Amino acid sequence: MTHFRYEILRTLRNRIFYAITLALPLVLYYSVASGQRHDNFDGVSFPLYFMTAMAVYGAMYAVVAPGSRIARDRSRGWIRQLRITPLRARTDFTAKVAAAYMLALPTLALLYLAGASLGVRLGAAQWLELTGLLVAGLVPFVVMGFILGYLVPVDALAAALGGVVVLFALLGGVFGFQLATSGPLFDVLKDLPSYWLVQAGKATFGGGGWPLQAWIVIAVWTAVLIPAAALTYRRATSQA
Amino acid sequence: MSLASGDWRHYKANAAARDARFMTAATDIGPGIVLSGLTKSYGPVRAVRCLDLVIAPGETVALLGPNGAGKTTTIDMMLGLTRPDEGTVSIFGAPPATAVRDGYVGAMLQTGSPLEHLKVREIVRMMASYYPHPLAVEEVLRVTGAAGFAGRWTTKLSGGQAQRVRFAAALAGDPDLLLLDEPTAGIDVEGRRDFWQAMRAVTERGKTVVFATHYLEEADAYADRIVLIARGEIVADGPASQIKAQARVRTIRATLPGVDVNALRVLPGVRSAQRHGDAIVLTCTDADAALFALLAAFPSARDMEVTGGSLEEAFLELTAADADASRQTTRAAR
Numbered sequence: 165m166t167h168f169r170y171e172i173l174r175t176l177r178n179r180i181f182y183a184i185t186l187a188l189p190l191v192l193y194y195s196v197a198s199g200q201r202h203d204n205f206d207g208v209s210f211p212l213y214f215m216t217a218m219a220v221y222g223a224m225y226a227v228v229a230p231g232s233r234i235a236r237d238r239s240r241g242w243i244r245q246l247r248i249t250p251l252r253a254r255t256d257f258t259a260k261v262a263a264a265y266m267l268a269l270p271t272l273a274l275l276y277l278a279g280a281s282l283g284v285r286l287g288a289a290q291w292l293e294l295t296g297l298l299v300a301g302l303v304p305f306v307v308m309g310f311i312l313g314y315l316v317p318v319d320a321l322a323a324a325l326g327g328v329v330v331l332f333a334l335l336g337g338v339f340g341f342q343l344a345t346s347g348p349l350f351d352v353l354k355d356l357p358s359y360w361l362v363q364a365g366k367a368t369f370g371g372g373g374w375p376l377q378a379w380i381v382i383a384v385w386t387a388v389l390i391p392a393a394a395l396t397y398r399r400a401t402s403q404a
Numbered sequence: 405m406s407l408a409s410g411d412w413r414h415y416k417a418n419a420a421a422r423d424a425r426f427m428t429a430a431t432d433i434g435p436g437i438v439l440s441g442l443t444k445s446y447g448p449v450r451a452v453r454c455l456d457l458v459i460a461p462g463e464t465v466a467l468l469g470p471n472g473a474g475k476t477t478t479i480d481m482m483l484g485l486t487r488p489d490e491g492t493v494s495i496f497g498a499p500p501a502t503a504v505r506d507g508y509v510g511a512m513l514q515t516g517s518p519l520e521h522l523k524v525r526e527i528v529r530m531m532a533s534y535y536p537h538p539l540a541v542e543e544v545l546r547v548t549g550a551a552g553f554a555g556r557w558t559t560k561l562s563g564g565q566a567q568r569v570r571f572a573a574a575l576a577g578d579p580d581l582l583l584l585d586e587p588t589a590g591i592d593v594e595g596r597r598d599f600w601q602a603m604r605a606v607t608e609r610g611k612t613v614v615f616a617t618h619y620l621e622e623a624d625a626y627a628d629r630i631v632l633i634a635r636g637e638i639v640a641d642g643p644a645s646q647i648k649a650q651a652r653v654r655t656i657r658a659t660l661p662g663v664d665v666n667a668l669r670v671l672p673g674v675r676s677a678q679r680h681g682d683a684i685v686l687t688c689t690d691a692d693a694a695l696f697a698l699l700a701a702f703p704s705a706r707d708m709e710v711t712g713g714s715l716e717e718a719f720l721e722l723t724a725a726d727a728d729a730s731r732q733t734t735r736a737a738r
Contacts, residue, residue, distance in 0.1 A: 166533035170526065177521040241515030248483045249577065250507045251534040402485070 167251060168259040174233065175263050181229070186271055189222035193278050196340060201282045206342070208366045215279030216294070216365030217338040220358065222271035223298060224329045227306045229267055230260040234313030235321040238400055247401050257310075264306055265299065272298060290368050297364040297374060304357045304385035305332070307393050314396035332358040357385050436461035436612050437482070437581065441491035444477050444636075451477040452636040454491070459614065461496075461580070464607050466627035467616040470723060474636035475616035476514060479585045482614070483511055495581060503581070507535040510579035512587050518558035518569050525554040528572045535577025548572040548602050564595040571599065575606060582606070584615035588622065600626050624715050634723040644715055653717040654691030656698065659707040660684050671697040675721075687717065 176182060196214060203210040237243050246256065272295060276284075286294065308328060316324045335343065336358025344350040353359050360378035367374050437459040444452045452474040459465050467475045480486035482493050484500030495503035503509050518527050528545060532538035545551040550568045553561065561569065567587070574582060588596040596619075603626065607613055617623055623630045624644045632640040632647060640647045653675075661682040668677035673690030674697075684705075688694040691710050698705055 166530055170522065170530045173526075174519070174521040237519065240517045240519065241513060242517075242519055244485060244513055244515065245511075245573070247485065248504050248509060248511050248513075249531065249534040250505050250536070252505075402487070 167255060168262060171233075171259040171263040172266055175229065175267055181232075182267070185222060185225050185229070185267065186274060188225075189218040189271060190274055190278055192221070193218040193275060197282055205340070206337075206366060208369050209284070210340075211279055211282040212284045212365050212369060213362075214340055215275050215282075215284055216298075217340065217362050218278075219272045219275035219298065220301075220336070220361040220364075221329070221333050221338045222275065223268040223302055224305050224333065224358070224361075225325075226268035226271050227264040227302045228309030228312070228325045228329060230264050230306070231309035231311075231313030231325055232321055233260070234310065235316065235318040238314065239318040243401055253397070260310075261306055264309070265302075268299075268302065269295075286369065293373060294364055294368040297367065298361060301357055301361040301364060301378075301382055304382060304389055305329075307386060307389040310393045311389065311396050314393070314400040332356060335359070337362045355381055357382050436463070436496055437614070438494040439478070439482070439491070440494075442478065442481060442488050442493065443490040444474075444481060444486065444488050450636055452481070452488075455633075455636070455638060457631060457638065457641075459612060461612050462610050464613040464626065464628045465615075466623035466630045467614065467633055468618070468620065468623040468630050468719070469616075469633035470618060473633045473723075475633055476585055477636075478633070479511075479583050479614070479616055482583060483509065507537070507577055508580045509583065510574040510577055510581070511583040512570050512574045512585060514585045514589065517566055518561070518573070520557075520559050522558050523554070524550055524556055524558060524561070524569050524572075527558055527569060528554075528576050531573045532576035535579070537578055538576055539578045541576070544572050544576050547605055548575060549598060564591055567591055567595070567599065568602075571602070580611060582611055582613045582615075584613070586616050586618070588617070588619070596622070620715050620719055632719065632722055639722045640718075647722070648712060648715055648718045650718070650722070652689060652691075653712075653721045654688045655711045655717075656686040656688055656691060656694060657707075657709040657711070658684050658686075658698070658705045660702055660705045663702060667701070668698075671701065673697065689721070 193214060197211050200210045200214075205213045234243070237246075247253075276291060309325065312321065312324050312328065333339065335353055335356050337343075337353075338358065342353070344353060354377065360374060360381055363378065364374070367378075437457075439455055439457040442452055442455040442457075443450070455474075455478060467478060469475050477486060481488050482495065482500060484493075484504055493500050496508055498506070498508075500509075518524075522530070525541060525545065528550070529541050532541055532544070542551070545554050548568050548571045550565070550572045553565055556565075558566075558569065567590075571587065574584070588599055591599065600622070603613070615622075615627070627644075629642060630640070630644055630647055631638055640650050642650070659682050663679065663684060665677050665679050665684075668674060668679075668684060668686060671677075671686070671694055673688050673692070673694035674686050675689050676687045678685045686694055686698070695708070695710065698708075
């Protein structure tokens with residue numbers, strides 16, 4: 165419990181990072197969506213589409229953030245120091261995941277408020293459902309943060325995390341346009357977790373939630389990434 | 405509620421295990437730490453070779469050796485951070501991973517600077533929270549001399565302060581075994597003395613301490629026992645006085661004007677010779693033979709004085725002798 169508290173504290177004390185993670189999607193949202201508040205896009209109103217997209221964008225940055233802490237702890241030799249205490253790796257992971265979501269949830273809340281200010285109207289149950297879908301869909305990105313944190317040298321990490329987030333965001337349609345809406349490329353895009361994250365707004369608004377395919381995509385990505393994370397963790401801690 | 409009672413049970417189980425351990429130690433002198441046949445290679449480099457070592461509970465042992473002797477590899481294997489190629493480590497009767505998990509071990513690694521975005525007191529509190537029966541945070545800060553800057557950010561510390569914080573972090577859980585890998589590397593003389601004073605206060609509580617160092621004075625002054633390591637092997641093991649004796653290095657001083665130093669060097673039992681004006685200093689591996697030879701060759705020698713060697717001379721003698729031996733073995737093998 166103390167460990168969890170300090171994980172949160174260390175995240176919040178990284179003020180510049182925290183401020184940017186909260187503010188950037190918000191600024192992007194207003195600057196793009198306020199001019200197109202009456203447009204429709206991908207079958208829903210543009211403010212709803214882009215609210216979900218920017219919430220996903222900010223939350224992706226938030227949930228890969230433990231990666232940067234892991235890399236810095238690693239470069240300071242702290243990962244090895246932790247391994248020789250009774251702290252279980254599982255407790256450490258749980259605390260880091262919890263801290264990641266603690267950072268992501270305010271981002272979502274801010275974007276919801278921004279969306280509502282531009283006319284997005286959802287029922288209470290729908291807001292909750294949307295949040296639930298986003299929380300589930302972010303799981304692969306949490307794991308990606310861990311992998312990069314254990315794998316990439318600390319001075320290259322910001323670029324690696326930013327690159328992964330931007331790439332998945334672009335392919336998922338976060339930036340307000342989709343690279344394809346049919347054909348083989350579209351089939352590839354639909355295998356990405358970020359595509360379904362962005363679709364969460366539409367799925368909630370239209371009712372019925374995600375199709376089965378979305379859950380399969382999220383589950384497969386998670387199932388593949390977790391063993392990779394375990395491997396990089398073991399490699400990072402056993403090296404002399 | 406269930407969590408609280410679970411913690412309590414865990415604590416009781418631990419306390420019982422500790423009592424059992426101390427009883428074993430008292431009755432059968434059950435060894436605290438046993439390394440047997442420990443071997444580790446990195447590629448062609450044999451870092452540690454078939455190392456056997458038994459450390460009793462409460463002992464303070466120095467692993468003394470030059471850089472690259474295998475001290476860090478040995479400590480990493482004792483912590484379970486490095487897996488030995490062969491051999492086993494037992495910490496209070498358990499494998500390292502179990503001993504670490506149960507909170508019996510605290511360590512200062514060579515690497516490991518304190519975490520950022522935390523204050524000194526917070527990092528000690530965090531470390532303490534991982535252990536089943538930690539010390540009071542304020543006490544740890546006081547004993548380690550970190551109380552004066554407990555409210556400071558960990559990134560704003562001097563080298564000496566950071567070292568105290570690492571010491572405090574290792575001590576916070578009140579572990580029975582402290583493993584310190586070159587704990588005073590890069591610290592000035594005063595800082596080192598303060599560190600060892602704090603260490604003394606800690607060892608008085610009956611902790612087992614193993615520290616690696618290449619500072620002879622540290623090993624001599626603070627360890628009950630010195631384990632001298634060179635090229636991954638133990639070359640001597642015992643109290644400092646015994647190691648000095650084992651090396652059998654003696655120094656002969658005499659007044660002998662106008663002598664050729666090279667003539668002194670070739671005398672039997674002499675390893676090296678120096679002349680300072682009229683005074684000569686012979687470092688001897690066999691002082692008796694050297695003294696007879698010196699008198700036979702130079703009857704004019706006066707003011708003769710034979711002294712026991714310093715630990716430094718013993719250190720050089722033992723690690724060098726090992727080098728010669730291993731070189732000869734290599735040659736013989738070819």
